[in-house]
Amino acid sequence: MSDCLDRSTKINSFKEPVVKKLCEVLDKSSSKGWRKLGEIVSNERRFKVSSDEMEMCSLKVLELEGSPSRMLLRLMGERGCTMGHLMDYLQTLGNSEALQCLKPSALQIVIQPQSVALISGHNLRLSCHAVGKSPVQYQWFKTKEEVPNSFSPDLVISPVHLKDAGFYICRVNCGDTFEFSQWAQVDVLNVSYHSLEGRLRLVIQPQSQRIHVGENLQLECGAVGRPIPRYQWHRNGVPIPNATKRKLMVRKDQHGRYRCEISSSTERTWSNEVDVLIGISTVCFSPSSVPATDKVALLIGNLSYQNHPQLKAPMVDVYDLTNLLRQLNFQVVSLLDLTESEMRNAVDEFLLLLHKGVYGLLYYAGHGYENYGNSFMVPVDAPNPYRSANCLCVQSILKLMQEKETGLNVFLLDMCRKRNIHDDSTPNIVLRVTANIVFGYATCQDAEAFELSSTGFANGVFVKFLKKRLLDDEKITVVLDRVAEDMGQFDATKGKQALEIRSSLSERRALTDPILPGDSADLTHAHSRQWAKAHELPESMCLNFDCGAQIKLGFAAEFSNVLVIYTHIIKKPEDMSFCQAHVTDFSQDLDVDPKEMNRETPEETGIYFLSSSLPQHCLYTRVSSLQKLREELVFTVCLQGTFTAMDDGPVHWTKSINIGKPLIARLDLHRAMRRNSCLQTCMMPHSPSHSPCHSPGPEHRLHLHHGLHQAQDHSRLSPQHHYLDVYERLQGAVGSCGDSCYDNLSQSRYEPVCDPAGGLSSSPGRLSIPIEATDDITELQTVFINSLQLQQQ
Numbered sequence: 001m002s003d004c005l006d007r008s009t010k011i012n013s014f015k016e017p018v019v020k021k022l023c024e025v026l027d028k029s030s031s032k033g034w035r036k037l038g039e040i041v042s043n044e045r046r047f048k049v050s051s052d053e054m055e056m057c058s059l060k061v062l063e064l065e066g067s068p069s070r071m072l073l074r075l076m077g078e079r080g081c082t083m084g085h086l087m088d089y090l091q092t093l094g095n096s097e098a099l100q101c102l103k104p105s106a107l108q109i110v111i112q113p114q115s116v117a118l119i120s121g122h123n124l125r126l127s128c129h130a131v132g133k134s135p136v137q138y139q140w141f142k143t144k145e146e147v148p149n150s151f152s153p154d155l156v157i158s159p160v161h162l163k164d165a166g167f168y169i170c171r172v173n174c175g176d177t178f179e180f181s182q183w184a185q186v187d188v189l190n191v192s193y194h195s196l197e198g199r200l201r202l203v204i205q206p207q208s209q210r211i212h213v214g215e216n217l218q219l220e221c222g223a224v225g226r227p228i229p230r231y232q233w234h235r236n237g238v239p240i241p242n243a244t245k246r247k248l249m250v251r252k253d254q255h256g257r258y259r260c261e262i263s264s265s266t267e268r269t270w271s272n273e274v275d276v277l278i279g280i281s282t283v284c285f286s287p288s289s290v291p292a293t294d295k296v297a298l299l300i301g302n303l304s305y306q307n308h309p310q311l312k313a314p315m316v317d318v319y320d321l322t323n324l325l326r327q328l329n330f331q332v333v334s335l336l337d338l339t340e341s342e343m344r345n346a347v348d349e350f351l352l353l354l355h356k357g358v359y360g361l362l363y364y365a366g367h368g369y370e371n372y373g374n375s376f377m378v379p380v381d382a383p384n385p386y387r388s389a390n391c392l393c394v395q396s397i398l399k400l401m402q403e404k405e406t407g408l409n410v411f412l413l414d415m416c417r418k419r420n421i422h423d424d425s426t427p428n429i430v431l432r433v434t435a436n437i438v439f440g441y442a443t444c445q446d447a448e449a450f451e452l453s454s455t456g457f458a459n460g461v462f463v464k465f466l467k468k469r470l471l472d473d474e475k476i477t478v479v480l481d482r483v484a485e486d487m488g489q490f491d492a493t494k495g496k497q498a499l500e501i502r503s504s505l506s507e508r509r510a511l512t513d514p515i516l517p518g519d520s521a522d523l524t525h526a527h528s529r530q531w532a533k534a535h536e537l538p539e540s541m542c543l544n545f546d547c548g549a550q551i552k553l554g555f556a557a558e559f560s561n562v563l564v565i566y567t568h569i570i571k572k573p574e575d576m577s578f579c580q581a582h583v584t585d586f587s588q589d590l591d592v593d594p595k596e597m598n599r600e601t602p603e604e605t606g607i608y609f610l611s612s613s614l615p616q617h618c619l620y621t622r623v624s625s626l627q628k629l630r631e632e633l634v635f636t637v638c639l640q641g642t643f644t645a646m647d648d649g650p651v652h653w654t655k656s657i658n659i660g661k662p663l664i665a666r667l668d669l670h671r672a673m674r675r676n677s678c679l680q681t682c683m684m685p686h687s688p689s690h691s692p693c694h695s696p697g698p699e700h701r702l703h704l705h706h707g708l709h710q711a712q713d714h715s716r717l718s719p720q721h722h723y724l725d726v727y728e729r730l731q732g733a734v735g736s737c738g739d740s741c742y743d744n745l746s747q748s749r750y751e752p753v754c755d756p757a758g759g760l761s762s763s764p765g766r767l768s769i770p771i772e773a774t775d776d777i778t779e780l781q782t783v784f785i786n787s788l789q790l791q792q793q
Contacts, residue, residue, distance in 0.1 A: 007084030012077030019070065022101040026069035032095040034069040040089050041072075047079045107132040107174040113155075113184035115228035119203065120190045124160040128181045129153045132174030139171045162188050187246070189222045200225040200267040204246075206260065208274040211252055219248045221260040221271045232261045236326040237535075239613075250276055255514055256329045266552060266570060268540045273532065277516065291516040292407050293357030296531070297325045298350040299334040300343065300377070302366030307384040313451035313460035314365035317414060318559065319609050320463060321363055324470045328511050330361065331531040334559045335627065335664065337591075340379040342627050343392050345669040347400075353531055354404040359513070361410040362397065365460065368415030370445060374427050375413055376420070385422040395429045402432045408509045409434075410476060414442040414462045416449050435506035440466075440480045443497045450497050457608060461493050473512040477503050533666045534560050538659035543581075545639050545653045548573040551581045553637060553657065554618075558610050561626040561664040564602070566618040567637065578642040578650070583621050583657075585636040589670075591625035626662065627669040634658045 014022075026034040038054050041047050053075055060066035076086070083102065090099045111129035118124060130136050130153075140150035143166055147155065157164050165188040170181040191203045204222030211217050223229040233243035236256045240248070248258070259273040299321055301314030315336060322334040331353065335346055354360050367378040368391075376391040383390060394411055401409050442449040442462035451460035459467065465486040469479050484499035540554040550570040558564055565583055572579040582598035598619040599605040605622045607614070614620065626633075639653040 007082060007087070009083040010077060011073060011081050011083060011086050018101060019073065022098060023067045023069040023073070025095065025098045025101060026072075027067055029095065029098075032093050032098075034072050037069075037089060037093055038072055040092055041076060041081075044085075047076050047081050047085070049075055105177075105179075107136065107172060107177045107179050109172060109179055109181055111153075112182045113168060113170060114226060115183075115185040115187075116226045117187040117189065117222075117224045117228045118160060119224055120162055120188050121159045124155075124157040124164065124186060126155040126168055126170075126184055126186070127153060128155075128170035128172065130172040130174070130179065132172075132177070134175050137173045139173075141169050141171065142166050160186075160188055162190055164188055185228055187222075187228060189224060191222070200229055200262065200264045200269060202262060202269055202271060205272050206258060206274045208276070210277045211250060211255060215252060217250050217276065219250060219258055219260075219274070219276070220246060221248075221262065222246055223262045223269070225264055225267075227264055229262045229264055232263075234259055234261065236329050237332070238323060238326050257331075266542050268554075275515075277514075291514045292359040293355070293517055294353075294515055295328065295330040295359040295361075295511075295513075296350065296353045297330040297332045297361040297363065298346065299325075299332060299363045300338060300346065300366070301334075301336050302338060302364075302378065302380050304337045305367065305378075305380050305382070307382065308367055308378070311366065311451060313458065313463070314414075316457045316459050317365045317463040318363070320459065320467050321470070322559075324467060325361070325511075327471060329515055330359075330511075332560075333531070333534055333664070335561050336559055337380050337625065338627065338669075339381040340390060340392070341672070342669045343377065343379050345667075345671060346627075347392065347397055349534075349667050349669070351397075351400055351404065354401060354406050356405040357407040358404070359408040359410070359509075359511070360401050360404075360406045361412070361511070362394075363412040363414070364394075365414040365463075368413065368417070369420040369423070370417040371420055371423055372426055374429065375415075375417065375441075376423075377413075377415065385420075387420070387423045388425045388427065393427060393429070395427075395431065398437065399429055399431055402434060406436065408436050408438070408476070408505075410438045410440070410511075412440045412442075412462075412466070414449055414460055417441060417443055417445050417447060419446060433504075435504050436509065437502075437504045438476050438480070439500075439502040440483075441500040441502070444500045447497065450493055452492075461487065461490065461497055462499065465490070470511065473510060475505070475508045475510055477501060477505055479511070534664045536662065536666065537563075538662050541657075542570065543637060543655055543657075545655070547576070547639070547641060547651070547653060549576065549579055549581075549639055549641065549653075551637065551639065554615065555659070555662070556610055556614060557663055558607060558622070559624075561624065563623045563626055563662050564607055564610060564614065565621045565623060565635075566614060567598075568615060568618045572641070573643075575644050576641045577644045579639070580619070580641075581637055581639045582619055583635050583637055585634075586623065587629060587631065587633065587635075589625075589628040589630055590623055590633075591628075592621070592623050597621045626665040627667075629661060629665040630668075630670055632658055632660050633662060633665065 026037065034057065035054070038049050038057070042049050049072065054072075057068040057071040057075075060068045060071050087099060087102060090102075107130060109128060109130045111127055113126040113128050116124070116126075126140075128138065128140075130138075138151055138153055140147040140155045147168075155168065155170070165186055168184045168186060172179050172181070189203055200223055202221075202223045204220055206219040206221050209217050209219070219233070221231065221233075223231075231244050231246055233240045233248045235254065235258055248260075250258070255276050257273055257275055260271040262269050262271065299318045301318035303311040303314045305311070318334050318336065322332050325332050333346070333350065335342075338346060350360075350362070364377045366380075367382075369376050369378070371388070373395075375394040376388055377394065378386060378391050394413065398409060398411070442460070449460065449462065452458045452464065458464070462483075465483050468486070469483050472479050472482070474482075480499065480501045484501065487497070487499050488494065535557065537557055538555045540552060543551040543553055545551070549572045552568040552570050554566045554568070556564040556566070567581040567583065569579050569581060584597070586592045593606075596605045598621055600619065602608070602611040602614055602620045605620050607620060607622050623633075635657055637655045637657055639655075640650045641653075642650045
């Protein structure tokens with residue numbers, strides 16, 4: 001749309017400055033404002049606004065930056081209201097100030113200067129073009145100072161130097177009228193680099209550093225491109241609030257792994273991941289305390305069992321613990337729904353990351369049992385009934401960890417510990433005597449572990465209390481003691497589930513301990529690269545179709561084996577009335593429900609934890625079970641478009657996309673089990689090759705309380721009114737929990753757990769903020785205007 005509005009122009013195509021100015025006038029007027037306009041419009045059948053819709057408009061005042069006028073104009077625009085109609089209504093309303101907003105200005109800026117990042121020695125060009133009823137004049141400013149001899153629409157600095165970096169604005173005069181352009185930031189980097197071509201390019205990588213007591217340090221990352229790149233720093237995989245500058249100041253207590261995400265409107269890239277370590281020479285430890293050489297965690301949540309009752313909480317528990325452990329500098333691999341071979345291979349990869357002095361942590365949530373002091377984790381493909389040969393023995397994994405001379409071995413087992421009457425094996429696992437072992441059992445021996453049922457997703461009982469204490473800077477056994485005390489006060493499971501701690505820990509070892517690679521630094525970095533393989537996301541990409549449409553294809557990770565793919569329309573031809581891009585043709589190895597693909601909200605496709613961090617106005621698809629992927633991930637992006645001048649229905653274009661092996665797929669966990677390490681140690685009598693049969697027993701499931709619906713509607717999640725119901729993490733074997741697996745707990749309320757699906761949708765009228773609208777520019781705008789006022793005085 002041109003800047004000169006005509007009477008046939010649809011009001012929903014007005015440019016934002018016009019809408020903003022018009023809404024400000026209508027919102028502030030009481031007698032000639034939006035309410036009166038709504039009454040006038042209601043007399044027209046075509047654009048009639050109901051009383052309920054007017055009430056909806058009035059509620060916008062309760063929202064941050066909400067505008068009743070904007071909502072009213074949107075409703076009118078959706079019904080085909082044009083510029084001519086609106087001018088007639090405003091004429092009837094008698095609001096001349098609002099009418100003036102719609103009249104073409106005597107001076108209009110048609111090309112705004114754009115922020116840019118470039119390299120010292122290159123040429124800088126900023127452009128500002130305006131049209132007016134008489135000749136226009138230009139004057140460029142850098143911050144508050146006039147740029148000498150800058151009277152043309154294009155500001156050219158050749159070559160550009162570091163001193164030229166800053167914020168620029170152009171003043172345009174037309175007779176007695178003047179307008180200011182938007183601010184443009186110029187970032188100049190002092191590096192050697194060529195062949196820019198205007199695209200996003202990373203030219204300065206952050207460097208690993210040691211931080212000394214009483215000192216801070218600075219990490220720097222730099223990219224060039226137009227528009228100017230945006231930065232977001234991450235620490236241990238978690239975005240750092242307000243860390244959106246090229247340079248990041250790191251305080252003495254913020255050691256960890258850092259990397260920076262750099263993005264523009266169409267591209268995204270990542271810097272290298274670097275370590276910020278505590279300086280060895282300046283840190284003193286007590287004789288009984290030795291820092292970790294690294295920290296590694298494997299988190300497994302099994303919930304979608306093939307032959308046993310399905311669970312719900314493990315997904316929430318694994319997600320929450322992943323984020324907490326990353327804050328503690330752990331390298332975390334988080335996996336959902338693993339078969340026996342996948343679990344064993346995942347443990348093998350976990351063991352590869354361990355070496356002398358490393359803190360190793362294994363968390364498991366799912367079905368399980370305990371026989372003769374040995375704990376067994378049940379894979380999702382375990383038969384019914386299952387035996388030790390179908391499961392993984394935790395003590396066998398501990399034995400292998402001890403061989404790595406780890407500094408701390410922590411096992412957090414969120415599963416039942418009832419006896420399995422179908423398993424008569426008596427494994428003979430000989431462990432070393434080491435003073436660095438901690439077991440945190442979610443329940444006592446010969447007892448069940450519970451998960452909380454609610455209308456939304458909630459943690460199991462163990463993690464509900466563990467996550468409140470996990471970041472405490474205390475010895476790990478002290479942390480677990482406090483969790484046990486908290487659990488003991490929980491009425492719903494009092495007398496039925498109690499945390500049990502077993503420990504041989506003699507030193508003050510804490511999950512918050514710093515990491516000092518020392519002599520094994522090279523080995524630590526090699527293992528870090530191995531871990532990074534399981535967390536490499538495909539780069540987002542822009543797809544150009546022959547019809548002229550451009551599509552953004554983006555990716556995000558929910559877990560190490562769960563990939564989120566989203567498509568977004570960047571541009572479409574003007575004569576195309578409808579345009580949509582969806583993904584299809586996935587490998588049959590993967591778990592992709594066709595009914596939940598290409599949905600308009602993340603929640604509709606089962607994405608509950610990343611909703612707030614994903615871009616809006618996309619189609620979303622959740623791809624799970626990446627560990628089963630045997631070949632590179634190839635799928636099809638299908639563009640569907642409808643043209644105004646064609647009556648033949650939608651037209652389709654397709655592109656085949658190959659993104660390699662994303663995330664955990666790179667580790668090939670689907671491969672045949674190795675005959676060494678985990679498999680060899682975990683093998684027990686009655687393995688499938690020796691046992692005559694594995695006949696399934698009758699179904700053994702836990703029923704819900706009386707008065708509750710037996711089927712849960714997972715598509716209707718609410719962050720409110722969580723009611724306590726209890727499921728047991730049973731082992732699926734018949735009789736494995738004895739004859740009284742189900743305890744008839746009374747229904748009761750408990751403090752609601754924050755629902756990841758709640759509060760994630762944005763208000764429909766939310767303004768889009770340009771990337772140049774930073775706090776720096778806002779502050780600069782105020783300083784600049786004040787300086788102009790002083791000059792006029």
